Structure formats: C-alpha cells, structure tokens
Amino acid sequence: MAEARYIAPPIVVVGVLLLWLVLVRSLRWRRYNAIHSKYGPKWNNGQGxxxxxxxxxxxxxxxxxxMPLLMNVALAFALxxxxxxxxxxKLLAAxxxxxxxxxxxxxxxDTEILIATWVSCPISGFLDLQASKEISEKGADAKPADDPRAMIALARVNYLHSRYKISNDDYLYTLSLFILEPMVWADRYAWRRLSPLEKEAGFIYWKEIGKRMGIREIPETIPELSAWSKKYEEMYMVPAQTNRDIGDTTVDELLAAVPNVLGLKSLGRRIAICLMDDIVRESMMYEKQHAYLSWLVDAMLKTTAFVQRWLMLPAFSPRSVVALDPKPKRTKEGECPRLHPEKFAARPWxxxxxTGLGxxxxxxxxxxxxxxEMPGPHLKSEGYRLEELGPLKFEDRAHEEVMKSAAELQGCPVAGPWSLEGRREKC
Structure with a gap:
C-alpha cells in the first residue's frame, strides 16, 4: 500500500510566507534606517x-x-x-x-569606470571620515590618501575634457541630469523612492563634483536646478542628425549582447525608446512607440520593483562597477599593478x-x-590604470599632470600603488 503524501496545512504555508515577508521587510530597510538615524538629525530637514x-x-x-542596477541605468540614461x-x-561626433x-x-x-570610481571610492581619499576632516588643516603635510582613485579618475576626466571646447552650460546641464535622473528613475521604477535626505545628499555630492570639475553658476537648491535644467532642455534640445547618429550607436552598444534573432534586438531598441522622455525621443528623431508597449515596459519594471520590495532579500555586499578594496590584487613580480572592472560589457574590455576552466x-x-568575443591583449586584458583611460591618442599623455591635479582635488598627496611612484616601482 502506497504511503500517503504529506501536504502542509494551509496555515503552515501562510505562516512560512508571513515569516518570509517579515524577514524581507526587516532586512531590506536596515541600511536605510541606519543611515537616516545617523545623518537625519544632523541634516534636520535642511536646517543642518x-x-x-x-x-x-x-x-x-x-x-x-x-538599487545599484537602477541607479547605474539612471546615470547611463542621464548621459x-x-x-x-x-x-x-556634434562635439561627440567630431x-x-x-x-x-x-x-x-x-x-x-572607460566612461563607466571613471564615473563609478568617483562615485564608489571616497572623494576625500580616506576611508575614515574623521581623517578626511583633518586633511584641510594640514595641507601638503597631510598623510597620503588611503584610496586616491576617486580624484585620479576625476582629474583624468578634467584633463580629457580640457582637450575640447565645452560650454559651461553644457557642463551644467550634464551635471543637472546626474543629480536629477536618479531621483526620477527611483520615483518611477524603484522598489522605494529616495528620501528627502538622500535627494539632498545626491545634490550636495554632485555639486561638489561639479565644483571640482570647474563648473560655474551651479544653482543652490534642487528646485532651482530642476527649473534651470528644464528650461535649458526646452531651449536647446532640438532635433539634429548628430543626435540621432550618436543615439543609434549608443543604443547599438547597449544592445550588443542581445541576439539578432526573433526580432529581439529590434524589440530591445523599441524598449529603449519607450524609456525616453518625449523631448529626448523627438530630439533624436525616433518614432513614438505603441501605447501598449510603453504600458508593458512600465508594468514589467513596476512588477520587478514590487517583487524586490516584498519578496527579495537585499544585497548583503556592495555592488559596484569597480572594486571597492583599494589594495591591488596580487601581481607577478615586476608587473605594474592594474585594475579590472567588476562587470563587463559585451565587448569585454x-x-x-x-586559462583552464575559465x-x-x-x-x-x-x-x-x-x-x-574572447578577452585578450587586444581588449587590454592586463587591466587598466586610471591615468591611462580615455581615447587611445591620450593614453600615454598627462599622467603627471593628472596625479598633481588629483592631489590638489583631494587636498593630500597621492601615494601607493595607484600613484606614478607606485607604478614605477613595479614596472
């Protein structure tokens, strides 16, 4: 006689589900609550x-x-x-x-690595905030930074930008999007919205980055910046063939890993267009997509947010494009210490x-x-140095200038494996 199968009573299933929901709820908000408990009173709703x-x-x-993936996508769409x-x-096309x-x-x-580096690594150069408060008092006598990568990356971008004639307004508009778009994307598609403290922190952080890039006349508040950005779009975001050309090549790069079968790549392009604001889509001369597709994309993203909020455990370790540990991974004797991203695009630079199973x-x-394609020397499989990133013609230029600028930006010397001295000792 066959044994009867045991079927858990509905009350057990419901109990397990409730326990899971409670566990997810308690863990998912843990870091949010901790950071607000620490800095909320200090900020005091804008009074501090x-x-x-x-x-x-x-x-x-x-x-x-x-929401690391969503924030990364928000910055990508901002750019x-x-x-x-x-x-x-037109400048990019040139x-x-x-x-x-x-x-x-x-x-x-390279762009993703540079931005992720100054977002993820401490802009003061120090892992301890207290140490960062002391460097302004000591100036050149301050101890070298624990992790100078953020300001090396920013100094490198400043150098690369200096090779071209870019208006302050175009700089400021780009900066405004890096501040505002994460807020917009979180409101639309994230499992939670950014709090007023987080929004203000984003503004303060990126405003500081803007100052270190030499951007002038940055508005003093988020509403003022938003109003300026919207007005700039209305005045200058107009259709142009170069808009379409750059848009096409960028979308193609983003969809490089999508197979060109069963219309998947075409569908990917249409989804990307659905995610564009009308003014952006029109400036790039893309056709408006069917309402049903826009609704489907919106529903899919909001369903994902619902599942994340209620059913998925949070990330227990940080997710970044760049390694957060400032120490280089072990290299062979005599090799120059280099970095590798934590994630790779379809063309795995x-x-x-x-080797072996890898x-x-x-x-x-x-x-x-x-x-x-397979990784290899043609894709610089040996890794990257921040002072080398950018167009090939600039790869070997201005390394000393970049390091000097990085030291000035962070207010203390650049030393260790990511300095030129550390590089020369190993190479």
Missing part, C-alpha cells in the same frame, strides 16, 4: 549641514546596496539624454569616438585573459552571446 563626504556615504545606500543637445552630440564598435565600446567602458567558461559565454 552635511558634508560632501557624508553625502557620499548616504547615496551609497541606494547606489551600492538598495544618453545629453546626446539630445546638438552642441553636445571626436569620432562614437563612430565604430571598436571606439564606442571602449569609450563606454579589461577582462583578464582566461577559458571554457568564457567560450561558453561567447557562444551564448553574453560576450561578443
């Missing part, structure tokens, strides 16, 4: 002051733990949105860095060249379409 270094700690909760301004798209898959894939990767793994990833 938080420093840019403290602001960076606050934005890390959403950016590295609670994409600037391509709807003809003065910006550089020819977004004209072919060879140049755009590296340009996209800076991915270590695999080679088979990467072969399978290429066969599956995750990567378009």
């Amino acid at each position: 002051i938080i420093t840019p270094e403290e602001a960076q700690k606050i934005i890390h909760v959403a950016g590295l733990y609670d 994409f949105k600037t391509y709807g301004i003809p003065t910006i798209s 550089t020819k860095q977004l004209k072919s898959k060879e140049t755009i894939s590296r340009r996209y990767t 800076y991915r270590p060249q695999p 080679y088979l793994r990467d072969k399978l990833l290429v066969a599956a379409g995750w990567f378009t």
Whole structure:
C-alpha cells in the first residue's frame, strides 16, 4: 500500500510566507534606517549641514546596496539624454569616438569606470571620515590618501575634457541630469523612492563634483536646478542628425549582447525608446512607440520593483562597477599593478585573459552571446590604470599632470600603488 503524501496545512504555508515577508521587510530597510538615524538629525530637514563626504556615504545606500542596477541605468540614461543637445552630440561626433564598435565600446567602458570610481571610492581619499576632516588643516603635510582613485579618475576626466571646447552650460546641464535622473528613475521604477535626505545628499555630492570639475553658476537648491535644467532642455534640445547618429550607436552598444534573432534586438531598441522622455525621443528623431508597449515596459519594471520590495532579500555586499578594496590584487613580480572592472560589457574590455576552466567558461559565454568575443591583449586584458583611460591618442599623455591635479582635488598627496611612484616601482 502506497504511503500517503504529506501536504502542509494551509496555515503552515501562510505562516512560512508571513515569516518570509517579515524577514524581507526587516532586512531590506536596515541600511536605510541606519543611515537616516545617523545623518537625519544632523541634516534636520535642511536646517543642518552635511558634508560632501557624508553625502557620499548616504547615496551609497541606494547606489551600492538598495538599487545599484537602477541607479547605474539612471546615470547611463542621464548621459544618453545629453546626446539630445546638438552642441553636445556634434562635439561627440567630431571626436569620432562614437563612430565604430571598436571606439564606442571602449569609450563606454572607460566612461563607466571613471564615473563609478568617483562615485564608489571616497572623494576625500580616506576611508575614515574623521581623517578626511583633518586633511584641510594640514595641507601638503597631510598623510597620503588611503584610496586616491576617486580624484585620479576625476582629474583624468578634467584633463580629457580640457582637450575640447565645452560650454559651461553644457557642463551644467550634464551635471543637472546626474543629480536629477536618479531621483526620477527611483520615483518611477524603484522598489522605494529616495528620501528627502538622500535627494539632498545626491545634490550636495554632485555639486561638489561639479565644483571640482570647474563648473560655474551651479544653482543652490534642487528646485532651482530642476527649473534651470528644464528650461535649458526646452531651449536647446532640438532635433539634429548628430543626435540621432550618436543615439543609434549608443543604443547599438547597449544592445550588443542581445541576439539578432526573433526580432529581439529590434524589440530591445523599441524598449529603449519607450524609456525616453518625449523631448529626448523627438530630439533624436525616433518614432513614438505603441501605447501598449510603453504600458508593458512600465508594468514589467513596476512588477520587478514590487517583487524586490516584498519578496527579495537585499544585497548583503556592495555592488559596484569597480572594486571597492583599494589594495591591488596580487601581481607577478615586476608587473605594474592594474585594475579590472567588476562587470563587463559585451565587448569585454579589461577582462583578464582566461586559462583552464575559465577559458571554457568564457567560450561558453561567447557562444551564448553574453560576450561578443574572447578577452585578450587586444581588449587590454592586463587591466587598466586610471591615468591611462580615455581615447587611445591620450593614453600615454598627462599622467603627471593628472596625479598633481588629483592631489590638489583631494587636498593630500597621492601615494601607493595607484600613484606614478607606485607604478614605477613595479614596472
């Protein structure tokens, strides 16, 4: 006689589900509550002051733990949105860095690494906030930074930008999007909205970045910045062929890993267009998509947010494009210490060249379409140095200038493996 199967009573199933919901609820809000308990009273609804270094700690909760993918996409779309301004798209077209898959894939990767570095790594150069408060008092006599990568990255971007004629308004518009778009995307698609403290922290942090980039006339409040940004769009975001050209190559790069079968790549393009604001879409001369597709994309993203909020445990470790540990990974004797990203695009720039089982793994990833080709020296599999990032023609230029600028930006010396001295000792 067959044994009867045991079926858990409904009350047991309901009990387990309730316990899971309570566990998710308690863990998912843990970091949010902790950061607000720590800095909320100090900010005091705008009556107090938080420093840019403290602001960076606050934005890390959403950016590295609670919604890292969404925040990364928001920044990517912020950058994409600037391509709807003809003065910006014409400059990018003139550089020819977004004209072919060879140049755009590296340009996209380098840009993502540079921005992620100054977002994720401490802008003071010190892991301890108290240490960062002391450097302004000591100046040149201050001890070297624990982690100078953020300001090396920013100094490198400042150098690269200095090679081109860019108006302050175009700089300011780009900065405004890096402040405002994460708020917009969180409101629309995240499992929770950014709090007033987080929004203000984002403003304070990016305003400091703007100052260190030499951007002038930054509005003093979020509403003022939002009004300025909207007015700038209304005046200057107009259709232009260069907008469309840069938009097309960028979307193609973002969809490089999507197979061109069963209309998947075409669908991906249409979804990307659905995510654009009307003014951006019109400036890039894309057709408005069917309402049902826009509704479907919106519903899909909001369903994902619902599942994240109520059913999924939070991230227990930070998620960043760059490694957060400032110490270099072990290198062979005599090798220059280099960095590798924590994630890779379809064309895997800076991915270590695999061996053994890793080679088979990467072969399978290429066969599956995750990567378009195998890592190797042609994609700089040895890794990157921050002072080398950017267009190929600038790779070997201005390294000393960048390091000097980085030291000035963080207010203390650059030393260790990511300095030129550390590089020379190893190379």
